[in-house]
Amino acid sequence: MQIVVAGLSHKTAELALREKLSLFSQEEIARKIKDSPIADVVFLSTCNRFEVYACGFKDGADGPEVLLRFFEGLIGKNPDKEDLYLYSGLEAVEHLLKVASGLDSLVVGETEILGQVKEAYEWAKKEGFTGKIGNILFQRALFVGKKVRSETGISVGQTSVASVAVELAQSIFGRLSESSVLVLGAGQMAELMVRHLSSQKTQKIMVSNRTRDRAETLAQNFKASVLPWENRAEALQEVDIVLASTGAPEAVLTKEMVEKSLKNRRGRSLFMVDIAMPRDIEEAVHTLEHVYLYRLEDLEHIVAKNLEGRASEIQKAKEIIDSKTAEMDEWLKALKEGRELSFKHSNRPKMRRIEASQNKGVVNEK
Amino acid sequence: MSLELITIKMTLAVYSAATALSFVYLAYKDEKWNRWMLNLLGIGIALHLLSFAFRIHSFWQISENRYFLPINTFFGALSYLALAVCAIFFIIESRHRLGILGAFVLPWASLSLGVAVFVASPEISGLVPALQSYWINIHPMVLMSAYAAFGNAFGVGLALLVQEHQIKSRKPIALCYRLPSIEELDNLNYRIIAAAFPILTIGIIMGGVWAENAWGRFWGWDPKETWALITALVYAGYLHMRYLMGLRGKKAIYVSMVGFACVVFTFAGVNFLSELHGYLSKG
Numbered sequence: 001m002q003i004v005v006a007g008l009s010h011k012t013a014e015l016a017l018r019e020k021l022s023l024f025s026q027e028e029i030a031r032k033i034k035d036s037p038i039a040d041v042v043f044l045s046t047c048n049r050f051e052v053y054a055c056g057f058k059d060g061a062d063g064p065e066v067l068l069r070f071f072e073g074l075i076g077k078n079p080d081k082e083d084l085y086l087y088s089g090l091e092a093v094e095h096l097l098k099v100a101s102g103l104d105s106l107v108v109g110e111t112e113i114l115g116q117v118k119e120a121y122e123w124a125k126k127e128g129f130t131g132k133i134g135n136i137l138f139q140r141a142l143f144v145g146k147k148v149r150s151e152t153g154i155s156v157g158q159t160s161v162a163s164v165a166v167e168l169a170q171s172i173f174g175r176l177s178e179s180s181v182l183v184l185g186a187g188q189m190a191e192l193m194v195r196h197l198s199s200q201k202t203q204k205i206m207v208s209n210r211t212r213d214r215a216e217t218l219a220q221n222f223k224a225s226v227l228p229w230e231n232r233a234e235a236l237q238e239v240d241i242v243l244a245s246t247g248a249p250e251a252v253l254t255k256e257m258v259e260k261s262l263k264n265r266r267g268r269s270l271f272m273v274d275i276a277m278p279r280d281i282e283e284a285v286h287t288l289e290h291v292y293l294y295r296l297e298d299l300e301h302i303v304a305k306n307l308e309g310r311a312s313e314i315q316k317a318k319e320i321i322d323s324k325t326a327e328m329d330e331w332l333k334a335l336k337e338g339r340e341l342s343f344k345h346s347n348r349p350k351m352r353r354i355e356a357s358q359n360k361g362v363v364n365e366k
Numbered sequence: 367m368s369l370e371l372i373t374i375k376m377t378l379a380v381y382s383a384a385t386a387l388s389f390v391y392l393a394y395k396d397e398k399w400n401r402w403m404l405n406l407l408g409i410g411i412a413l414h415l416l417s418f419a420f421r422i423h424s425f426w427q428i429s430e431n432r433y434f435l436p437i438n439t440f441f442g443a444l445s446y447l448a449l450a451v452c453a454i455f456f457i458i459e460s461r462h463r464l465g466i467l468g469a470f471v472l473p474w475a476s477l478s479l480g481v482a483v484f485v486a487s488p489e490i491s492g493l494v495p496a497l498q499s500y501w502i503n504i505h506p507m508v509l510m511s512a513y514a515a516f517g518n519a520f521g522v523g524l525a526l527l528v529q530e531h532q533i534k535s536r537k538p539i540a541l542c543y544r545l546p547s548i549e550e551l552d553n554l555n556y557r558i559i560a561a562a563f564p565i566l567t568i569g570i571i572m573g574g575v576w577a578e579n580a581w582g583r584f585w586g587w588d589p590k591e592t593w594a595l596i597t598a599l600v601y602a603g604y605l606h607m608r609y610l611m612g613l614r615g616k617k618a619i620y621v622s623m624v625g626f627a628c629v630v631f632t633f634a635g636v637n638f639l640s641e642l643h644g645y646l647s648k649g
Contacts, residue, residue, distance in 0.1 A: 156395075170543075170547060171529070171547050172533060174546065267614030286534075290614070298537075305537075
C-alpha cells in the first residue's frame with residue numbers, strides 16, 4: 001500500500017507540455033496504465049493539470065519509479081525535474097485534497113475542478129481501475145472539496161469581469177428575466193458579456209454596431225435583435241442594462257443622451273457597463289440618479305478584491321485539509337492492522353471504529 | 367412581579383436576541399442564523415400574545431373595563447405596536463424570504479417594547495367614561511397596525527439606501543450581493559405603504575366617527591388629529607410621486623421617511639401636546 005501522485009500543472013509546466021498530454025484520449029491513457037504495474041489508479045486530465053494518482057503497484061514495484069517511467073512514456077523523453085512533481089504517502093493525500101478544494105487552481109477556490117475530480121474518479125471506478133484505497137481516498141477528496149467551499153470563503157465572490165457585471169446587474173434588478181440588454185459593439189468582450197447575461201435568461205438582447213454585419217453575426221448567436229446604430233440613444237428609454245465595447249475614438253453615449261432617456265424611464269434603474277478603451281460612455285452619466293456606470297477598471301477592482309478575499313481564506317481551508325489528511329492517515333494505519341475505520345460525514349472529525357474482517361487482502365497489497 | 371410583567375420581559379429578551387441574531391446574519395452568510403432569528407421571533411410573538419392575555423385578564427378585573435382592550439396607556443400602545451411590527455415582518459419574511467431585512471426592521475420592535483418596559487408604566491386603571499366604547503377596540507388598533515406597517519416600510523427604505531449607496535460607490539462590499547436588489551426593495555417599500563395607507567385613512571375616519579359620538583364633533587384640530595392628517599398627506603404625496611410621477615429611488619424613500627417621522631411624532635410626541643389623545647393625560 002503506497003499512495004503516490006505524479007503530475008504536472010500550470011504551476012510547474014509550460015502550456016506546450018500540458019497540451020501534449022491533454023491530447024491523449026482517456027482510452028489511450030487507460031491502455032497504457034493497464035500495460036504498466038500501476039494499480040488502484042485515477043488519472044485527472046484538465047487544461048491546467050495532468051495527474052496520475054496510484055494507490056497500489058503490482059508485484060511490489062517501486063511506486064515513484066513506476067510513475068516516473070510512465071510519464072517518460074507519455075512525454076517521449078525523461079521529464080524535466082521542474083515540470084513534474086511527485087508526492088507519496090500523506091503528501092499525496094494532502095495534494096489531492098488541495099486540488100479538490102481548489103487551492104492548487106489558477107483561480108483559488110474555483111469550483112470546476114471539483115467536478116473534474118469527480119468525473120475522473122467516476123470514470124476510473126466504472127472502468128474498474130480503482131480499488132479500496134482509491135475509492136475511499138477520492139470519496140473523501142470530494143467530501144472535503146465541498147466542505148472547504150461551504151465552510152470557508154474560498155469560493156466567495158465572482159472572479160471574472162463578466163460574472164461580476166452580471167452579479168451587479170442582479171443587485172440592481174433582482175432576477176434578470178424581465179431585464180433587456182443593449183449591446184454596443186460586437187467584439188470579443190461584448191460576446192463574452194452577452195454569453196454571461198443570456199445565461200440568466202434576460203428578456204431581450206439588442207445588438208447595435210457601427211458596421212451592421214458584425215452586429216448580425218453576434219445577434220444570431222444569442223437570438224438577439226439588431227438595432228440600427230442611429231437608434232441607440234432612443235433605445236436607452238427601454239433597456240435596463242447597457243454594455244459598451246466599441247472601438248470608437250470618442251464617447252458613443254453622452255450624458256445628454258442618457259439624461260434625455262431618463263425622463264421616460266419612470267425611475268427604473270439603468271446599469272451601464274463600459275469596457276471600451278477609449279471610453280464609450282461619458283463618465284458624467286454616473287452622477288445622474290438611477291444610473292450606475294461601471295467601467296472596466298471598476299469591475300477589475302472588484303475582481304481583485306474578491307481574489308484577495310479568497311486568498312485570505314486559504315489558511316482556514318488548509319486547516320480543514322490538515323485535519324482531514326490526519327484522518328486519512330489514521331484510516332490507512334488502521335487498514336494496515338487489518339481494521340477498517342469508517343468516516344462520519346459530519347463536521348466533527350471523529351470516526352466510528354468498526355472492525356472489518358474481509359479486507360485483509362487489500363491491506364497486504366504491497 | 368405579575369405574570370404579565372414576567373412574560374413581557376421575557377418577550378423583550380427574546381425580541382432583543384432575535385434582533386442581535388439578525389445583525390449576526392447580516393455579517394455572516396450562514397442560514398442557521400436566519401433560522402434561529404425566525405424561531406426566536408416566533409417564540410417572541412407567542413410570548414407577547416400570552417402576556418397580552420394576562421394583561422387583558424387583569425384589566426377586566428375592573429368592571430367598567432370589561433371587554434375593552436388595554437391599550438389606553440402608553441405602555442399598552444407601545445407593546446401592541448412592537449407586536450404588530452414583528453407580526454408584519456414575520457408575514458413579509460414568510461412570503462418573500464427576506465430574513466436579511468431583519469436587521470433593518472426588528473430594532474424598531476425591540477426599541478418600542480423596550481421603552482414600554484423601562485419607561486412607561488404598566489399600571490392598570492379604570493377607563494374614563496369617554497373611552498368606554500367599542501371604538502377603543504377598533505380605532506387605535508387599526509391606526510397602530512398601519513403604523514407598524516410603516517415601520518416595516520421604513521426598515522425596507524433604510525436597506526434600499528444602503529444598497530443604493532453600495533452600488534453607486536462602485537466598491538460594493540459582500541453585503542451588497544446579499545441584500546435584495548434596488549428594484550425589489552423599491553417595490554417592497556411601495557407595496558407596504560400602498561397597503562398601509564388605506565388602513566391609516568380608515569383609522570382616521572373611524573376616529574372622526576368616534577369623536578362625533580363622544581365629543582359631538584367629527585374633527586376638532588386636536589394636535590393628534592392634525593398630525594395624523596399630516597402623516598396621511600405625506601404618505602399620499604409619496605404614493606402620488608411614485609405612482610403618477612414615476613419618481614422612485616432615493617427621493618421617494620426620503621419622502622416616505624418623512625412620513626415615518628410624522629408617524630413617530632403622531633404616536634409619541636403629540637401625547638405631550640394633546641389633551642384629548644394623551645396617554646399621559648389619561649384623557
